[in-house]
Amino acid sequence: MYLAQSFLHSLIAALIVDTALLAWKIEAPVIRQRFRLLVIVLPIISFPLYQLMTPERGSALFRLDAFFDMARWLDLELWGKVPAGVLFLLFLVFTAVVFVLQEMLPIAQHTLSSGEGALNGVSPEPESRVTHALEGIPGRKPEVFIIDDDSFAMFSSTGKEPTVYLSGGLVEKLTLDELRAAIAHEIGHIQRSRRPAMVVIFILRVLMFYNPIALMEFRRIIQEEEKICDDVASSITGDPAALAGALRKFYDADNADPALPPEDAPRLRDRIEEYSHTLLIEERITRLEEPASPAVNTSVVYLVVLMTILAVNYYVV
Amino acid sequence: MKRILGGMLVFSTMIAILTGLLQLLNWIPSAVQDGAFQRYASIDEVRAHLKIHTVYAPVYYPRTVQWPPSLIAAQTRPYPAVVTEFVKSDDSGETILVITQTALPHPPLVEKLRLTAIRESVSYEFKGRTALLEVGVCRRDEQCCRITWNEENVGIALVMRSSPVELVRVAESMVTRSREAGHPDESSGKEREAPETRN
Numbered sequence: 280m281y282l283a284q285s286f287l288h289s290l291i292a293a294l295i296v297d298t299a300l301l302a303w304k305i306e307a308p309v310i311r312q313r314f315r316l317l318v319i320v321l322p323i324i325s326f327p328l329y330q331l332m333t334p335e336r337g338s339a340l341f342r343l344d345a346f347f348d349m350a351r352w353l354d355l356e357l358w359g360k361v362p363a364g365v366l367f368l369l370f371l372v373f374t375a376v377v378f379v380l381q382e383m384l385p386i387a388q389h390t391l392s393s394g395e396g397a398l399n400g401v402s403p404e405p406e407s408r409v410t411h412a413l414e415g416i417p418g419r420k421p422e423v424f425i426i427d428d429d430s431f432a433m434f435s436s437t438g439k440e441p442t443v444y445l446s447g448g449l450v451e452k453l454t455l456d457e458l459r460a461a462i463a464h465e466i467g468h469i470q471r472s473r474r475p476a477m478v479v480i481f482i483l484r485v486l487m488f489y490n491p492i493a494l495m496e497f498r499r500i501i502q503e504e505e506k507i508c509d510d511v512a513s514s515i516t517g518d519p520a521a522l523a524g525a526l527r528k529f530y531d532a533d534n535a536d537p538a539l540p541p542e543d544a545p546r547l548r549d550r551i552e553e554y555s556h557t558l559l560i561e562e563r564i565t566r567l568e569e570p571a572s573p574a575v576n577t578s579v580v581y582l583v584v585l586m587t588i589l590a591v592n593y594y595v596v
Numbered sequence: 597m598k599r600i601l602g603g604m605l606v607f608s609t610m611i612a613i614l615t616g617l618l619q620l621l622n623w624i625p626s627a628v629q630d631g632a633f634q635r636y637a638s639i640d641e642v643r644a645h646l647k648i649h650t651v652y653a654p655v656y657y658p659r660t661v662q663w664p665p666s667l668i669a670a671q672t673r674p675y676p677a678v679v680t681e682f683v684k685s686d687d688s689g690e691t692i693l694v695i696t697q698t699a700l701p702h703p704p705l706v707e708k709l710r711l712t713a714i715r716e717s718v719s720y721e722f723k724g725r726t727a728l729l730e731v732g733v734c735r736r737d738e739q740c741c742r743i744t745w746n747e748e749n750v751g752i753a754l755v756m757r758s759s760p761v762e763l764v765r766v767a768e769s770m771v772t773r774s775r776e777a778g779h780p781d782e783s784s785g786k787e788r789e790a791p792e793t794r795n
Contacts, residue, residue, distance in 0.1 A: 291614070298610040303603035334735075339633055339679055339705045343669060346618040351625040351632050354674045362674070575599050583604070587611060595618065 281326050282371060282489060283349045288322040288592045289492040295591065299584045303575050308506035310577050315503065317588060318496040319483050325592050336596065346594040371489045378488045400424025400444055409450055412458040416515060421469055423462065425450055431532040435465040437472035453525055460512050460522035467511030471504065502559050509563055523567035530560045631672035642670045642678060651678055652697055652752055656769035658762050660685055661693050675699045679707060693756045700746060704753040711740050711755065722768050731760050743767045
């Protein structure tokens with residue numbers, strides 16, 4: 280029953296959060312990320328919290344008056360034989376398997392292989408464009424390595440010695456300002472990786488491995504994280520248009536080969552991932568190029584959303 | 597301020613729609629298949645709607661128990677069960693007696709009155725039946741008692757905020773004949789309109 284309730288509670292929390300973000304037109308990614316955290320955190324604690332408040336919450340009478348009683352659906356017999364609860368359980372198992380294969384296995388493989396052969400990157404030359412780009416960035420700068428690769432790629436590693444990796448193709452195609460903005464974006468990731476909150480969120484997401492809503496919401500949190508790092512980059516360089524320009528080149532590189540021969544066409548799953556990635560880049564470019572609407576006082580809104588989620592979910596058993 | 601209030605209006609409307617949708621989804625299983633747990637106006641309605649022919653009900657109720665029951669609810673999915681609740685005659689907000697009848701081997705449905713601590717537990721024989729009588733406390737440390745026994749293919753449980761003496765009298769009035777070898781007992785299948793009360 281805990282599994283079913285936490286799934287339902289996270290679904291309802293996700294709907295309420297999305298409604299609030301739309302109703303109050305909340306655009307700041309930092310604020311949006313805080314709201315989305317409610318979808319991951321609250322369902323873990325809501326069931327035990329409610330049971331502590333009201334031990335008879337599981338009683339037949341309480342369920343009669345609830346907004347929604349999951350047992351009614353789980354007890355339905357499909358085709359007169361199969362309880363719907365069995366199908367629901369299979370659905371959760373399927374989600375757990377997808378999570379392990381798609382998320383945890385690659386992380387485990389990467390962790391195991393990262394010690395085997397470090398990325399072969401070279402430090403930029405003293406008079407290179409990368410060095411000039413770095414000069415325009417204030418404060419402590421991470422190590423930067425250039426990888427011998429013609430594709431558009433950029434990522435960072437965090438930890439005691441944070442490092443930014445840029446592909447040769449990217450260095451060649453971006454202007455100096457765009458390169459500076461791209462590096463500043465990665466610096467944003469490095470700075471934010473030091474916050475324990477993201478580690479806690481990752482742990483919570485692993486705990487909710489069976490819950491597709493939590494997994495989807497985690498992805499949206501990561502998307503907001505990208506936008507937060509865009510804002511960090513804009514504040515470091517003072518030039519959001521440069522980052523928008525760099526992203527536009529990423530976007531163009533992603534969509535460079537629309538008509539591949541069938542044997543080279545990516546799998547459906549990869550195409551869906553690419554489409555999602557493309558949508559995110561478009562959103563980020565639009566955000567950077569348009570002025571932000573004035574912020575609303577979100578403390579009150581946050582409290583209202585939190586109380587609404589707790590109140591509605593109390594009557595969902 | 598205008599934006600907050602405007603957002604509040606939109607948000608409230610959407611939440612009202614969400615709760616309405618939840619309640620609609622909650623209703624669908626009972627519309628599609630019979631037998632979901634729901635309220636009924638009388639025991640006869642339970643019998644007619646769910647085809648549960650044998651519903652055990654007491655003939656004796658103490659003065660402290662208000663008639664008719666404040667709740668009659670029943671299900672046949674996932675297994676047959678009937679619940680009747682009674683409130684105090686001088687306080688209709690307080691449940692004083694809960695009777696559950698559940699198809700074996702399932703445990704009694706979780707109900708409003710629960711023993712939070714059991715002080716004494718004894719085997720009690722009545723009319724050829726062996727029941728388990730437990731004396732303890734409910735929430736707020738009120739004295740509560742529970743008696744449970746099996747009757748043919750159902751388990752019967754009574755929980756009452758009272759002394760065990762009253763509870764046992766109520767339980768004994770639910771079965772009219774002794775259970776003897778070769779004599780199947782009758783069940784009190786009819787709902788009494790005017791219950792008998794004794795001091």
